[in-house]
Amino acid sequence: MEAKAQARFVRVTPMKARRVVDIIRGKSVPEAVALMRFAPQAASEPVLKVLNSAVANARFEADKTGQAFDEAELYVSAAFVDEGPTMKRFRPRAQGRASRINKRTSHITVLVAPRPRSTAKGGTR
DSSP: OOEEEEEEEESSOHHHHHHHHHHHTTSBHHHHHHHHHHOOSTTHHHHHHHHHHHHHHHHHHHHHHTOOOOGGGEEEEEEEEEEOOOEEEEEEOGGGOEEEEEEOOEEEEEEEEEOOOOOOOSOOO
């Protein structure tokens, strides 16, 4: 039971958000939540919200299907940041000129899934 959450049009640059998302990819959910809670980057707050939303979606799916749910078994199976639309603003400069300021946005996506059980085939020597 894989669960997905997405936050769109988040006002943080994709490059900065990708640095934060790279920290949690492949980690267990409790470890990822702890990392996001204490990460100094500003992008860690929206990433933490998306991660908590993905866990809540997994809990909802488990309740709907009647499966047992344990948050500690989940891990971040995929996490990525796509570029959203850029807001273009202008700033006055010297001698009547203007320069453009790009205010970038991001689409943050997090997928959580239970860890696959490893089954060893064959016997020991």
